Amino acid sequence: MKRIILLILTALSVVQTSAQGQFTVEAPNVVATGERFRLVFTATDLPHETFNPPGIDGLLVLAGPTTSTMNRMEYINGRRTQSRSVSYTYILEAGEPGRYSIGEASIVSDDVTYKTQPVSVEVIRGTAGPAAQGKEEAPVAATGISDEDVFLRLTVSKRRAVKGEPLTATLRLYTRVNVAGAEDIRFPTFNGFWSQEVYAPQQIEWQRENVGGEIFQVATLRSYVLLPQQSGEIRIDPSEIVCVIQVRNTRRGQSLLDEFFDTYQTVRKRVIAPAVTVRVSELPAGAPASFNGAVGKFALKVTPGKDSIQAHDAVSIFVTISGEGNINLLEAPRLQFPPDFEVYDAKVTDNSRSSGGTFSGSKTFEYPVIPRSHGDLTIEPVTFSYYDIEAGQYKTLRSAPMPLSVARNADTSAHGVPIAPGNHRRSVESLGQDIRFISTSLPDWRTRGKYFTGSIAYFILLLSLFVLTGGLYVLLNKRRAHRSDLVRVRNSKANKVAGTRLKTAGMLLKQKLFEEYYEELHRALWGYISDKLALSQADCSRERIVDMLTQREVDGDLIRDYIDLIESCEYARYAPDPGQMEKEKIFDRAVKAISKMEQILKQSML
Amino acid sequence: MKKALFFIALFLSVPALAKTGAIADSLWNRANVLYADTHYQEALDNYMEIERSGKESATLYYNMGNTYFQMRYIAYAILYYEKALRLEPNNPDIAYNLEIAREQCIDRIEPVPVFFVADWIRKSHQRLSSDMWAVISAVLLSSALMFFLFFLFARAVRFRKAAFVIAILAFLLAGTATTFAWQSRKEATRRDVAIVLAAVSSVKSAPGSQGKDLLVIHEGTRVRVLERMGDWARIELADGRQGWVALNEIVFVY
Numbered sequence: 001m002k003r004i005i006l007l008i009l010t011a012l013s014v015v016q017t018s019a020q021g022q023f024t025v026e027a028p029n030v031v032a033t034g035e036r037f038r039l040v041f042t043a044t045d046l047p048h049e050t051f052n053p054p055g056i057d058g059l060l061v062l063a064g065p066t067t068s069t070m071n072r073m074e075y076i077n078g079r080r081t082q083s084r085s086v087s088y089t090y091i092l093e094a095g096e097p098g099r100y101s102i103g104e105a106s107i108v109s110d111d112v113t114y115k116t117q118p119v120s121v122e123v124i125r126g127t128a129g130p131a132a133q134g135k136e137e138a139p140v141a142a143t144g145i146s147d148e149d150v151f152l153r154l155t156v157s158k159r160r161a162v163k164g165e166p167l168t169a170t171l172r173l174y175t176r177v178n179v180a181g182a183e184d185i186r187f188p189t190f191n192g193f194w195s196q197e198v199y200a201p202q203q204i205e206w207q208r209e210n211v212g213g214e215i216f217q218v219a220t221l222r223s224y225v226l227l228p229q230q231s232g233e234i235r236i237d238p239s240e241i242v243c244v245i246q247v248r249n250t251r252r253g254q255s256l257l258d259e260f261f262d263t264y265q266t267v268r269k270r271v272i273a274p275a276v277t278v279r280v281s282e283l284p285a286g287a288p289a290s291f292n293g294a295v296g297k298f299a300l301k302v303t304p305g306k307d308s309i310q311a312h313d314a315v316s317i318f319v320t321i322s323g324e325g326n327i328n329l330l331e332a333p334r335l336q337f338p339p340d341f342e343v344y345d346a347k348v349t350d351n352s353r354s355s356g357g358t359f360s361g362s363k364t365f366e367y368p369v370i371p372r373s374h375g376d377l378t379i380e381p382v383t384f385s386y387y388d389i390e391a392g393q394y395k396t397l398r399s400a401p402m403p404l405s406v407a408r409n410a411d412t413s414a415h416g417v418p419i420a421p422g423n424h425r426r427s428v429e430s431l432g433q434d435i436r437f438i439s440t441s442l443p444d445w446r447t448r449g450k451y452f453t454g455s456i457a458y459f460i461l462l463l464s465l466f467v468l469t470g471g472l473y474v475l476l477n478k479r480r481a482h483r484s485d486l487v488r489v490r491n492s493k494a495n496k497v498a499g500t501r502l503k504t505a506g507m508l509l510k511q512k513l514f515e516e517y518y519e520e521l522h523r524a525l526w527g528y529i530s531d532k533l534a535l536s537q538a539d540c541s542r543e544r545i546v547d548m549l550t551q552r553e554v555d556g557d558l559i560r561d562y563i564d565l566i567e568s569c570e571y572a573r574y575a576p577d578p579g580q581m582e583k584e585k586i587f588d589r590a591v592k593a594i595s596k597m598e599q600i601l602k603q604s605m606l
Numbered sequence: 607m608k609k610a611l612f613f614i615a616l617f618l619s620v621p622a623l624a625k626t627g628a629i630a631d632s633l634w635n636r637a638n639v640l641y642a643d644t645h646y647q648e649a650l651d652n653y654m655e656i657e658r659s660g661k662e663s664a665t666l667y668y669n670m671g672n673t674y675f676q677m678r679y680i681a682y683a684i685l686y687y688e689k690a691l692r693l694e695p696n697n698p699d700i701a702y703n704l705e706i707a708r709e710q711c712i713d714r715i716e717p718v719p720v721f722f723v724a725d726w727i728r729k730s731h732q733r734l735s736s737d738m739w740a741v742i743s744a745v746l747l748s749s750a751l752m753f754f755l756f757f758l759f760a761r762a763v764r765f766r767k768a769a770f771v772i773a774i775l776a777f778l779l780a781g782t783a784t785t786f787a788w789q790s791r792k793e794a795t796r797r798d799v800a801i802v803l804a805a806v807s808s809v810k811s812a813p814g815s816q817g818k819d820l821l822v823i824h825e826g827t828r829v830r831v832l833e834r835m836g837d838w839a840r841i842e843l844a845d846g847r848q849g850w851v852a853l854n855e856i857v858f859v860y
Contacts, residue, residue: 435703438672440638443663445627451795452737453787461744469751476759 021045023107023114030122030210031094036062039090039102041116045083046109055103056092059121064090094123124210145269150175150243152273154188154236156226160279164295164326165389166358167226169195171239171273174209174216180266181244188273190226192234192280194329198354199223225354227326228280236276243269283387288396290333294386296325296358300397302382304404311374311409317402319346319382322362325389327352332365336380339431342370374408487534494531498524498594502587509583515573517583521590522569528594529562532601542566554600562593630661641669646676664694668703675707681825683707685801688828688859692794695732711826717844731786736794743783750776800841800856802827807856809849813838820849829856 022044031037039056043049053065065088074081088105101120106113150173157168171188173179182204200222209218221241228234246264283295298321305316321330332346347368352361371377379402388395452458501524508517530540533548542563549559568586637652650673656666671686687704694700731739753773760766805825810817813835821843823829829841832848839856842848 433706435672435675435706436699438638438641438669439665439699441665442631442634443665445630445661445663446737448660448662449795451791453740453791458740462747465744465748465751468748469755472755473758476755480759 025116027119028208030208030215033125036093041088043107044085049107049109052106054105058100060093062091097123097125149177152271154273169224171222173219178246179243180246182241184242186240188239192230193226195224195226231280231282234278238275239273288385290383291385298323298386300384302399308405310407314370317367319365324358324360327359333384338377340373344368371406374406376405490531494528498528518569518573525566630656646673664690668700680710681803684826712824713827715844718846731790736787736791739783739787743780746776746780798831799859803857804855813850
């Protein structure tokens with residue numbers, strides 16, 4: 001099957017390039033025993049040729065090689081093309097059944113040798129097909145055209161495929177009768193496939209083929225490349241054709257004329273190619289992230305348009321994927337550009353062709369980008385994954401990272417980007433959203449379900465606070481009681497102590513020991529007030545005494561008088577003698593002041 | 607003095623704290639390194655070991671949530687973020703990641719707006735953990751008692767006045783802090799919030815399979831559990847709709 005397709009394709013390519021020198025061979029594939037057929041070698045545009053005949057084994061050469069020359073001249077749009085072809089024709093007859101090969105023939109033209117491929121001819125026992133030259137056609141009844149005489153077949157290169165794997169479907173008409181034409185052709189619709197016609201001849205070209213020991217005329221009507229787009233059992237619906245078959249009248253006329261001129265009858269027959277199912281399996285699991293449905297075998301090339309540019313200049317990145325497979329259906333791979341790039345839609349150039357039942361060639365994606373800031377940037381490697389049918393696994397291609405140095409653009413306004421001061425500022429764009437990173441600092445571990453609130457320790461703490469306060473209260477209270485006792489003792493003794501001191505002072509005055517007298521008087525005054533106010537020796541100062549006495553609502557005059565007395569006692573010790581009268585006067589004043597004070601403080605204490 | 611007492615009490619209540627803490631620390635560091643190297647499964651194993659040992663911290667649950675998120679177990683990620691929020695309700699990272707995880711959920715439920723005063727009160731006691739509130743209340747209480755003593759024993763009238771006012775204020779504050787401590791403990795240990803872990807869960811009108819299907823909720827949805835009956839729980843969605851789901855389809859946050 002594949003060979004036939006290959007043959008067709010090579011024949012096609014021959015037609016395409018007929019302008020060059022060509023040397024071709026033409027022979028039927030299959031012949032019946034005893035059938036005569038032609039073997040033609042054609043040299044096109046080969047001047048000064050010398051033909052070296054091929055070796056022909058097992059086939060009887062009836063005639064040949066006979067040479068015929070054909071010159072052709074064409075004017076197309078005023079251009080003249082001329083071609084000359086020489087053909088060498090053999091008439092052969094097939095003998096015994098079997099496969100015979102016709103060796104290569106060569107032709108030497110201007111010291112260049114052109115060779116043909118060896119051709120093999122299969123000889124089978126049986127009747128020759130209807131279109132065999134020079135053979136009488138077997139009379140067939142008009143109604144007797146069975147499904148075995150004419151049939152249509154859709155052949156698919158593979159019945160099992162993975163999604164995206166290219167298949168070839170060929171619709172061929174087989175006939176043993178004389179098919180003059182076709183009407184009402186309904187070609188298959190390939191639901192579930194992406195399909196492309198790869199062979200659609202303008203005219204039906206017949207070829208002979210051995211089908212189950214019979215020679216059939218076979219015509220390839222259409223050939224498609226199919227790419228399955230969904231998985232499962234995909235049914236290709238039947239295709240139909242109405243054949244116009246010419247049948248020679250079986251009624252042998254009475255007249256002699258009928259013997260010479262055959263009459264034909266046109267019969268229409270609908271032939272249907274049976275439905276074909278193809279089992280398409282899903283691609284295996286575990287596709288890499290960059291897989292986007294590519295199936296086949298590919299190579300990846302990434303080239304930047306320029307290596308170094310200026311900021312705000314446009315540059316193109318070319319990603320070329322070449323190889324074979326469903327290349328025409330490839331989608332543009334995603335490119336990771338540095339963040340400050342303006343990226344435009346990729347421009348796609350598809351250079352793929354269908355050949356040999358698959359697509360091959362290359363597809364180029366051009367990504368126009370404009371870097372908006374300068375620096376030595378790197379375009380992330382392009383990854384492209386495909387499913388390799390032969391290896392049965394996914395393969396990932398990865399390009400090298402592309403360095404791109406973007407120079408600072410001094411003259412930005414020249415590139416259509418007017419930059420006014422302040423206009424350059426813009427808000428920081430969020431490119432993506434992701435969760436924040438984990439916390440890495442050592443945490444304070446706590447035991448699950450254990451809370452300080454409500455725990456025994458918590459209640460102990462609260463209780464201890466109250467207990468502590470209570471304890472403090474008791475302690476402070478005791479101290480205060482003790483202190484007030486002390487005060488009371490001093491208070492009650494104060495008068496007595498003062499009286500004793502005053503008495504001593506009076507004695508000293510009489511003995512005329514004036515210095516000691518003033519000292520004793522001072523002590524009496526000072527000691528009385530500090531005992532009364534429960535002041536320690538350290539706390540005792542004149543200001544403090546004034547303060548406290550004022551607080552106890554002692555008369556201001558009395559306070560002033562008292563302080564004055566203390567001061568005059570202090571002063572008198574170091575001053576010159578003021579005289580006896582004055583000394584006695586102070587003594588009286590001191591006695592009066594202390595008794596007055598005693599009266600007032602007694603009231604206030606109570 | 608009182609603070610020292612508190613710490614003594616704390617240490618007494620958590621024996622052998624230092625030893626298990628050291629093991630947890632080494633597991634923690636290893637798991638963090640594994641996470642950074644994108645070995646999420648191994649990192650998760652280490653985190654789970656810490657969790658099994660009975661130790662916890664908001665950051666542990668946060669990291670576990672992150673690991674589940676990276677492994678695309680969104681419902682588990684949400685569960686662990688919720689656990690983390692229980693311990694540290696005011697952590698902005700946890701709230702942010704929880705929001706992102708929620709966006710990947712199928713169900714989009716508009717929550718019923720909360721009265722702002724209630725929200726404000728909740729936010730104020732969420733500012734600190736229950737334990738911290740307890741400590742603060744203890745400090746406030748001790749200062750209140752001290753000022754009270756001062757009030758009792760101070761001689762000058764104006765000092766006594768000031769001490770009285772301060773003591774009253776400190777008592778009030780201590781009372782508030784104690785309330786917060788208990789409230790936040792209650793909230794942290796309340797078994798009323800659950801996350802749906804089943805991929806699809808149908809909410810029925812009655813417990814048991816005979817109930818009529820009311821809604822279909824998907825994994826990652828947060829529900830409040832109002833009551834339980836056998837293997838069924840009566841739940842309420844954030845938008846107020848209620849129904850019964852099988853208990854094995856939800857997991858409690860606490």
